[in-house]
Amino acid sequence: METCDALIVGGGPAGSSCAWKLRQHGMAVTVLDKATFPRDKVCAGWITPAVVQALQLDTEAYARERVLQPITAFRTGLIHGRELETRYPAAVSFGIRRCEFDDYLLQRSGARLLLAQTLKTLEKRDGLWIVNEAVAAPLLIGAGGHFCPVARFLGAKLGAGEGAVTAKEIEFEMNPQQRADCRVRGDAPELYFCRDLKGYGWCFRKGDYLNIGLGREGNQGLAEQLVDFCDFLRQRGRIPGNIPDKFHGHAYLLRGYSGRKLADDGVLLVGDAAGLAYAQSGEGIRPAVESGLIAAAVAVETGGDYRYQRLQAYRERLRARFGPELTPAGGMVAGFLRDILAGALLGSRWYTRHVVLDRWFLHAHQPGLQ
Numbered sequence: 001m002e003t004c005d006a007l008i009v010g011g012g013p014a015g016s017s018c019a020w021k022l023r024q025h026g027m028a029v030t031v032l033d034k035a036t037f038p039r040d041k042v043c044a045g046w047i048t049p050a051v052v053q054a055l056q057l058d059t060e061a062y063a064r065e066r067v068l069q070p071i072t073a074f075r076t077g078l079i080h081g082r083e084l085e086t087r088y089p090a091a092v093s094f095g096i097r098r099c100e101f102d103d104y105l106l107q108r109s110g111a112r113l114l115l116a117q118t119l120k121t122l123e124k125r126d127g128l129w130i131v132n133e134a135v136a137a138p139l140l141i142g143a144g145g146h147f148c149p150v151a152r153f154l155g156a157k158l159g160a161g162e163g164a165v166t167a168k169e170i171e172f173e174m175n176p177q178q179r180a181d182c183r184v185r186g187d188a189p190e191l192y193f194c195r196d197l198k199g200y201g202w203c204f205r206k207g208d209y210l211n212i213g214l215g216r217e218g219n220q221g222l223a224e225q226l227v228d229f230c231d232f233l234r235q236r237g238r239i240p241g242n243i244p245d246k247f248h249g250h251a252y253l254l255r256g257y258s259g260r261k262l263a264d265d266g267v268l269l270v271g272d273a274a275g276l277a278y279a280q281s282g283e284g285i286r287p288a289v290e291s292g293l294i295a296a297a298v299a300v301e302t303g304g305d306y307r308y309q310r311l312q313a314y315r316e317r318l319r320a321r322f323g324p325e326l327t328p329a330g331g332m333v334a335g336f337l338r339d340i341l342a343g344a345l346l347g348s349r350w351y352t353r354h355v356v357l358d359r360w361f362l363h364a365h366q367p368g369l370q
């Protein structure tokens with residue numbers, strides 16, 4: 001049996017960030033992932049500057065061999081509605097490709113990697129977590145995304161009774177004709193909201209790659225709305241006529257709508273496993289990275305005493321940073337009023353810049369994690 005100080009299940013941004021930080025404190029860390037890396041992840045691939053800062057990413061070095069698309073503007077509006085362009089004097093976000101980004105972070109973490117290995121068995125014996133009867137550790141980090149097996153072990157009812165967001169997207173390399181026909185600019189991703197404001201579609205160009213998708217609360221009507229959204233983009237001449245039609249879907253939880261247990265004796269959940277994505281934008285990479293780093297900091301501070309009482313600090317810090325696990329119901333704008341407001345507010349330049357973009361999408365009011 002192999003032993004280590006911390007065993008992390010899942011090598012996405014949450015797991016690799018946590019591994020990176022624990023390694024900096026001299027801990028022996030193993031990351032187990034069912035995929036071989038580089039692997040893709042259903043995602044638009046948009047990161048905010050807070051992610052770059054928290055990860056101390058050397059953007060110049062990163063961009064030398066990978067896609068890093070600076071974003072200095074957004075086109076926004078309602079699907080089938082009027083569009084607005086909002087410009088910024090400098091880059092306010094970046095476009096990355098998850099197959100490159102996740103692999104880069106995982107390799108950089110310095111952890112021992114057990115890839116192409118699905119978690120099959122998990123038990124606790126003599127104070128140690130034992131995974132697949134092959135690795136043992138006193139500290140277990142569940143970073144396996146929405147369907148994380150460690151979250152299941154802690155009692156999460158994966159896929160049942162949880163109000164998840166569902167989303168579908170494609171990302172493909174455009175051929176020369178498609179590049180010529182695509183009017184979406186790399187520096188200006190396009191975001192178009194559903195009329196009921198329960199979701200939005202995006203169209204995002206990163207170098208020669210185009211990423212198109214739509215995400216909504218629940219999964220009702222997702223396929224139809226996606227078809228309608230692509231038709232709308234074609235009618236407006238934004239995208240080439242012949243895009244691939246094999247969209248990939250995924251679900252995840254938003255902070256404020258997830259009651260998952262986040263910690264127990266010797267175990268913490270991070271990233272999507274903990275249901276941390278921002279509610280208004282669905283941005284999940286920043287919360288994944290930040291929760292991974294916070295989990296590592298809390299673990300180090302315990303000095304190796306991983307009893308629940310000591311790990312509870314993790315829950316408190318997530319609350320302070322991301323708000324309560326469950327937002328009280330009742331504060332939402334009634335459906336019909338929301339429709340009327342949507343059209344009016346998304347046509348306002350002030351509201352679009354200061355509320356929709358700066359607050360909901362860029363979280364400019366919340367400084368990066370120190």
Ligand SMILES: Cc1cc2nc3c(=O)[nH]c(=O)nc-3n(C[C@H](O)[C@H](O)[C@H](O)COP(=O)(O)OP(=O)(O)OC[C@H]3O[C@@H](n4cnc5c(N)ncnc54)[C@H](O)[C@@H]3O)c2cc1C
Pocket residue numbers: 009010011012013014015032033034035041042043044045046047117118119143144145146147148149167168169213215249250251252270271272273277282283284285286288
């Ligand atoms: C369509 C869509 C678009 C999105 N766009 C954005 C965006 O533009 N920007 C943004 O910030 N967020 C976006 N998100 C959210 C973002 O993708 C997630 O919040 C983020 O990937 C969470 O990272 P993570 O490390 O927690 O999980 P993941 O990235 O899902 O990584 C989990 C890892 O665990 C591994 N794993 C799972 N089960 C097992 C198992 N049983 N055994 C071993 N390993 C396992 C998986 O192989 C995977 O590598 C989007 C989500 C969707 C669905």
